[in-house]
Amino acid sequence: MNYFSSNSERGLLLAAGLLLSALANSAADSVSFNRDIRPILSDKCYACHGPDKNARKGKFRLDLEAEAKARRDEHFPIVSGQPAASGLVKRIFATDPDEVMPPPKSNSQLTPREKELLKQWIAEGAKYEAHWAYLPVTRPTVPSVPGAKSKIENPIDHFLLARQQAAGLTPVAEADRRTLIRRLAFDLTGLPPTAAEVGAFVKSKDAKAYEKLVDRLLDSPRYGERMTVNWLDLVRYADSVGYHGDQIISVWPFRDYVINAFNANVPFDRFTREQLAGDLLTNATPATRIASGYNRLGMMSTEGGIQDKEYLAKYAGDRVRNTSTVWLGATLGCAECHDHKFDPYSTKDFYRFAAFFADLKEKGWYKDGFDKGDWGPQLKAPTPEQQARLDAFDKQIARHTAALAAITDEKLAAGRAAWEAKIRAFDKGQKLTGSNAPAVKAESTAGTKLEVVKDGEILASGPLPAHDDYTVTLPARLEHIAGFKLDVIRDDNLPGNNVSRAGTSFYISEVEVTFTPDKKSRLQPVKISGATADFAEEGHPALATIDGNPRTSWGIGFLPGRSHNTTYTFARTLTGSPDAFFTVRIRHSPDHPRQHLGRFRVSLTAVPADVLTAVQLTGEARKEAHEKTIAKFYRTIAPELEALRSQLNLARAERETLTGKIPVSFVSESTAPRVMRVLARGDWMDDSGEIVESGAPHFLKQIVKPARATRLDLADWMTAPDNPLTARVFVNRLWKMYFGTGLSRNLDDLGAQGEWPQQLDLLDWLSDEFMTGWDVKHLARLMVTSAAYRRSADSTPLLEERDPFNRLLTRQSRHRLDAEFIRDNALAISGLLVEQQGGPSVKPVQPAGYWAYLNFPRREYASDAGDSLHRRGLYTHWQRTFLHPSLLAFDAPTREECTVSRPVSDTPLQALVLLNDPSYIEAARAFAEKILRQGGRGFDKRLAFAFETALARPPKAEEAQVLHDLFEKQWRRYQADKTAARQLLTIEDAPAPKNADPELAAWMQVSRAILNLHETITRE
Amino acid sequence: MTLPDFSLNRRAFLGRAATGIGALALGSLLNPRMLGADLPVEEKWPGVVRPLHWPAKAKRVIHLYMAGGPSHLETWDYKPKLKEMHGKPMPDSFTKGQQIAQLQGKELKCFGPQHDFQKFGQSGQEMCALFPHLGKMADDICIIRSMHTDQINHDPAHTLMNTGSGIPGRPSMGSWLLYGLGSSVDNLPGYVVLTSAGKGGQMQPLAARQWSAGFLPGRFQGVRFHSKGDPVLYLGNPPGTTREDQRGVIDAINSLNARHHAATHDPEVLTHISQYEMAFKMQASVPGLMDVSTEPASALELYGAKPGDGTFASNCLLARRLAERGVRFIQLYHRDWDHHGGIKNDIKLKAGEVDQPAAALLADLKQRGMLDDTLVIFGGEFGRTPMGQGDGRDHHIKGFSIWMAGGGIKGGVTYGATDEFGYAAVENPVHVHDFHATLLHLFGIDHKRLIHRFQGRDYRLTDVHGEVVKAILA
The missing domain is CATH 2.60.120 (Jelly Rolls)
Incomplete structure (x- = not known):
């Protein structure tokens, strides 16, 4: 399908090296190994001359300084300071196809500039540096920026301005207040500001109005919901198992744990410990055990005929990929079958990492997953209120049962005799x-x-x-x-x-x-x-x-x-x-x-026939057994017991109903650790590999402990102050949330193939700041209160030319809202949004037949009713193999695997969703009703209200003209065709207003236009 | 409609593009209504492989995907020896240490072919007698009897067959092809998926992952067409909204967006405008495509299709219509081939459902001169065991069959062979990766050079494997 470029595509071009940033160092600058050389060596050379010993050619490696500079036969590949004497230089500049490196057949060819850089680097001494991301974070000094004319709010601005000054660039001015409040509201809460909030902020004379706004938004429960969307992508949270029949499961309490944790600003180190090892904590609570469900969020299978061992291996690999990506920005998953090609991770590191999770109680084949819903350890966690009610019901049930028992058969004798007589008197x-x-x-x-x-x-x-x-x-x-x-x-x-x-x-x-x-x-x-x-x-x-x-x-x-x-x-x-x-x-x-x-x-x-027979028997013929049969039956109909029986039934019905509402979630349960072996080439059938113990990747600081290192040890290791990766990874991702691009562009890979951070000093300063207390809200506040964050997204020709991708942050950026927030935005604008935090996932309207290819069991989507249709997108039922089509269209991931950064595409299918999805049609109607109800009188006032509500700004004259023309035309049309107006206004599950008002129908079409604007779904 | 005035924006945008984005990206950023209106579609939406690595033989694929794991032993691979051995123990030498699915721990006995085979066409290709119609096309078909795969369960096996990996998240072959070649149509998706169920009871589930673009941008994903309701999700206008009303709304949207672009110079806005234009075109072109009432009765008869019945036959006819309109990758899933039991009757049922339409598709394409550059593929995710499972067969990965026709493939050829029991591919084995390499080869693409970087690594459809099967190229 089509076909236009988007942000991600420009990223592709960049990555493909088709474009040189105007900011690239001129040859006169000195070369830095980490910034300039490692990316070349890693990308073009390491595949054959790097860490993977099985792929290594000519027994030569370039990633280790000693080997690269050691004598080989009669020459030295690298002679520091002497390019002319270096074999490497000869080979890369060679013209003979048998001589030149990389070989002409290879996909990796050096550009002339890269060759020059390598030569210059050798000329300057061929200094190797340890990979930046594996060195501990040290807090850099905040640079001073003498003479800076731009506003400075906090150290972030010092770092950025210093670099901008060096590049001779001046940042743009601050955005207007309308833009600022809309930007902040989307970034911090995922919802737009109301027209009233915009008005108040624009008018406010308070010097601290901005900071107060930030505080209010950070304190809003919506903040946790907004943060959770990205976290759920990372940990691949979903409401179905993913493999084969993709059966539905209950793990939503984990999602609610994440929301609560962000809202309560649980320190990130504790957040980490609770998810990886919430079951192992000495003070484990139901909440931390639900958090430990993190280890159970991977895909699972109940497909008949699968081999337990194979799937255990799949699940183990999935966990290594996930945990290493989420916390360490490491592509350790690449080392499952061979040593990593670019980073020092060995295959053994992979299996040692997998061994942290070897104690989890789980199955490869969940044989009873389909038939009985058995997917391994679960926790039922009633809320205190639910527990109190359960206890009360139990007491009631016991009381009623005792009271029923107290009315003995003897006490019922008279009534029973009368009933028997009636039966016997029946006229045959x-x-x-x-x-x-x-x-x-x-x-x-x-x-x-x-x-x-x-x-x-x-x-x-x-x-x-x-x-x-x-x-x-x-x-x-x-x-x-x-x-x-x-x-x-x-x-x-x-x-x-x-x-x-x-x-x-x-x-x-x-x-x-x-x-x-x-x-x-x-x-x-x-x-x-x-x-x-x-x-x-x-x-x-x-x-x-x-x-x-x-x-x-x-x-x-x-x-x-x-x-x-x-x-x-x-x-x-x-x-x-x-x-x-x-x-x-x-x-x-x-x-x-x-x-x-x-x-x-x-x-x-x-x-029952035996009761009737017994009743007919009288006198001698009736034996004790007959009496019992009748008495037992009679108790089910005795009027004397009716009141108690009713009460008991009621209590039981209520108790059972309540039981179904108790949150149930997968949790981690620790058992005797499985033996973990290195699997040769990842082959699960090969039992010959070395047995490994859990442990950190060999080249990083090790966990020193006499006993087996546990998941808790892993969590502690990842959040130790000297772990070089965890804080940088999180800071970099949060930066992307607020600035559009990470300080290092590759959010998922801080290894050799990642991007040398534009401003390592800033990344490190923020990482160090983050680690003092692991305070997520503090970090967020720092970023969004910086002057850099507040800048306009409008550029200048000079900045476009010198820094087209805005890597120096001289301006803010525009980006499309994520799938869930596009939905939330439409619901909020139209007034349909039902804000209720947490609870089981909900099913908004979805086209019939979309689930037709699911089986075990076969199923058809049944949408919810009432409030559930209008909840925020993050509560939408997440069916991995068939994600809700309007979320999927806007690039929401299926969450089969970890998603660090959603691709952003713009397709005709998205246009069809916003134009025609019944959810958006309903939003357009509600928006139209709201405009007529609250927008005052006359087209101009109403349109102004609509724009303030949807875009936080008044319409421009020419915009008003276009929409006025649309409105007029539609009004005339629907006046002439009331049936069409009624059809448009009729929405399933939301009855049409009594009179099919052509004016409302026309406003509905105008509302559709507004909800479809690029600006409406874009955060600026 | 009145075209918004783009002149100013265009200048501003070109200014930016020339300095920042570079001439290469330019072509794909421009709105066809502004600039590229007379360019051929391929020029407007180019792929990353430019120029092609060598001249292409095929321009499009129709993949008849028999989901569930069709038995090769009752379709394309005749094993008289197995018939002889029926009921006797399967020699241990074959099965020892091998991966087995539902027959784990069971006694393994030979299970002879349940239907007769016969020779068809000039070439005398040996095919099961249940496929008389395809038999008539035998001289156009290349049967590969030596396929093998790594994944023994449906879900990962489908994922491997479509994406070259059993791990979810990689792009499907259709997405790779679009990414590499670009689209050749601008009012339909470039990659369309049709599905049909059939009448048996062995409906294995099918995940949308199979036609996903994985880590490639979402616009390369397969778009599933539905036989009920809107053929493409959300295609229909809201009730009470005519095409003219919709045009009016879209004009207003685009007009405001154009003004927004004039103010912001954000190129994404232009992209957005073009997507609305394309959506509007699709709203007209898709119903036209799906309306087979314009087909002569003889065509319906040839395929054995009734308009709108959603059968495999109808989908084959639609596949031809999609191919005619320039859709690059057309995938028809036909489910229900998972014959763990009752294979004798069930395979007959399936053959009855697919034989005539698949043969009709080949004949129809041929008669229109389209078979030469249309690659037709027929096959599933794996085969079935020569050992019986009651009166059926279990999943099997060591050897199975597919066939291909057209698009630069030699006709009337049988390539590769399994051993005399039909257990393992022993002569010229073709792994799924080799199949993918060959597919790309036919499109003028070197599978080792169609790459995309993700998480710091260059990915290919064939990962680090794949050999082109040169012997079957015409």
Whole structure:
């Protein structure tokens, strides 16, 4: 698809070396190994003359100074200060194809400039330097910038200005306040400022207005949500397992842990320890154990026929890749099959790193993942409030059970005798069939087509309203009726999991029964005293269908689709007649739209034959066993017990429902460590490799400990003050969040193939500052309160020419919002946004059939209802193999692997999302309603309101003209065609306003235009 | 529509581009409505391989992807010896120390081919008798009987077949091809995925990862077309919005964006404008593409397709229509080849679903003179064991078959062979990496030189492997 360049593409060109920055050192400057030479050697030479011993050619390596300068046969490759005597120079300048290096066949060719640099470096003494990122951070002195005319807010500005001065560049002025508040709001909270907030900030006379704004935004709970989006990309958080059937799992409490941690400003070293080893801490809490779910976020498989050992190896490799990338900016994953080609990581380092995680209790093949939802250790962590309620229910249940037991069979004797007499008095002359008669009629309230197909089985088809109830009528020709049975029948023609009309489950909130004994009588409601299901999803007990509460329900959940049933007992037995009939009304759960029964049967159940037989026996014939049989049955219908039974049912239904709401999350559980071996060429079937112990990469400082180094030791090692990588990695990534590009462009690789940081001094100063307390908010505040951050994004021809990629930060940058924030922004602008922090992931509207290629179980997406449709993007259900298409279109990663930096593309599919996705159509309608409601009178005022709301600025005259023309045209059109206006304004799950107002429809089209603007989805 | 006045912006932009971005990037940054309107599409959206490493034989791919792991032993690789040995123990020498999927720890017995084979065409290619239609095309087809792969489970095996690695996150071959060659169409995606299910019961899941652009920019990803609802997600206008209304809204958007660009000089804004133009074009071109009612009845009959039925037959017809319109990579997934049990009947069912349409596609392309530069590939992610699993077969990676036709491939040829049991590729083995290398070769690309840097490393579709299978090149 198409086809225009974007930021990332320009990055490509840069990386491909097609472009030389105007800032590159002139040859007159002295050459620095780390800045100038290592990138060349690493990129062009190390693949054959670097750390990987198996790929090394001619037994020669250039990455070690001693070897590069040692005698080889009759010459020296590098002779310090003497390019003419250096073999390397001869070879790179050679013209003979057999002589020249790199060989002509190779993909890596040196440019003339690179050759000159290598020569100059040797001429200047061929000084090697240790790789910058592996040297400990030392705090540089803050440079003074005498005579600087630009504003200086904090040390960041000193470092930047010093470099800018050296380059002879002057930064641009500060952005206006409208731009600043919108920039800050997006960067710190991921949401736009309201028009009122913009107004107040613009007008404020307070000298500290900016700093106060920063504080307010950092204190907002939205800050944690914003930070969490990027963290979840890194740790590859998702709501499904990823491999094969991509089954749905519950790990959202981990996501909430991250939000809370950022909001509470948990120091980054503790944040690290809790995720890697929250289970091993001496003061472990449910929260830290949920944090330890980090180790369980990788993909998992339940595919039949996979080998446990192979997948354990896959999971181990995944963990090494993830942890080393997230914390160390290291591509240690490259060393799984061979020594790293560019960095000193050896294959043994890879497996030593993997060994830190060898104690995790896990399986390669989660055999019961699909059938039973068993994916390894989980923690159920009720909130204190939930725990209190559980305890209260337990007490209630115990009390009611005791009270029921206290009413002994003796106390029920009189009532029972009367009931027995009634049974015995039944007139057999009515010639009832004694057997069950199938349903004769089935109706729906909202338009679903129901028909009785065979033996009382009812099939639903036709329209699928979001909410619908079914009513089944069935003759009552049984003699003694005890209750009824509801069979939910699997039908392969039903979508998804084959048990309902949508989604993977059905949810029945209530069943209600009436009885009409004969032609003369009116129908009478029948009380149900018990419900037992053959299976129920946790949190959805059968009793929930008789508790009178529409928000509780019975369902089977995300498991293989099979037929299931519930048996209901009436509170009294009823006697049939040739004309008697029942109606059973099945109410579907309002919280699970469309997940309605597809094929089912309702059939009456008789009083058990053994009870009836026993009742007929009197005098001598009746034995103790008969008494017991009758007494036991009678307790289920005794009116004397009804009140208590109801209370008990209610308590049980509520308790079970609550159980389903208790947060469940994967956690780390430590067990005897598995033996870890180096796998030759990564081959998991090869058991001949050396056994390794956990440990840090060999060339970095080692963990010294008599016992096995644990995950906790790894966390401590990574956050020790002398670890050179962790702080730099985090600082560099946070810098990118606020400035658009990292100080070192490669956020995921601080190794030899990474980029020499534009300003190592600044990176190190910030890293050192960060390590004193690992205070993330402090670091964020430092960055966003710098003068550099506040600059305008507008450039000048001079700056464009001298520093086209703005690596010296003389100006701010523009970048498109991330996928989730594009959605959040539209919801916030339109006023639809529901701000509720945390909880299970939600399912906004998604096109039908998008999940058709998932299986085990088959499933169909069922969107949520109500508030859940309008939550922030980070709460959207993250299905790894089929991520929500409008997030995916805007480059949200599938989170199968770690994503450090999302690619940014601009495609026609994105245009289609913003133009036509029903979520954005709904936002446009809500925005239009808001404009008419709050925007005052007349087009100009209303458009001004719309612009202030969406863009934090008033419209320009020419913009107003364009939109006015659009508005006029659309208004005339919808006045002429009210049907079209009604169609536009009608949105599923959000009823249209009563009168299809052409003005509203026209404003809706104007709103669509505004929501689609490049500026709307861009942070400046 | 009224074209916004770009003159000022264009000057400003060119100024910036000339100084900053460099002439190479220029072509791809410009709006076709401004500058490149008369350029051929290839010039507007160039790939990174310019010029091609050698002249291309193929211009597009139609990949008939039989998902689930079709048995080679009931399709393209006849093994009389296995028939003879039916029911007898599989010789230990083959299976010892080898990776096995669901048959782990089970007794391994030979399971003879369940259907007869016969010779087809002038070339006398040996094919299963269940494929009479394809048999008629035998002289155009090159059967490779010596494929092998590394991944024995569906999910990673698909990922390897599509991306050259079992680890998720790498670009699929279609994405690599678009990245390398650019697009040759500007009102349709360059990489289209169609799917069909079939009537058996062995529906293995299929992940969107299989057509993902991985670490390449998202615009290189495959776009899945749906047979129900909008063929491309969100393609349809909102209710009550005509094409003219939509044009009006997009004009307003682009007009405001153009003004914004004049103020900011941000080239991304121009990109954005062009994407809206292309989206609008797609809104018209995709429904036109999907509407097969313009096809003569004879065409529908040839393929055995009914308009809109979403079958493999319909998808084959759509594939031809996509190919005609210049789509570069067309992938048709047909699921349900995972025959662990009941292989005799189920493979017959599958053959019935694919034989006629696949043959019709070849014949149709040929008759239109398009087979010469269209590479048609037929195959799955792995094969199936010569050992029985009840009355079916387990996953198998040591030897399996695919066929290719057109696009610079020799017809009427059978290449490579498995041993007499059909267990391992023993003669001229072709690994998935070799298959990828050959594919790129046909497009004028040296697989060792189509690279993309990610996380500090140069990646290729073939990773560090791959040999072009020269013997099958026409």
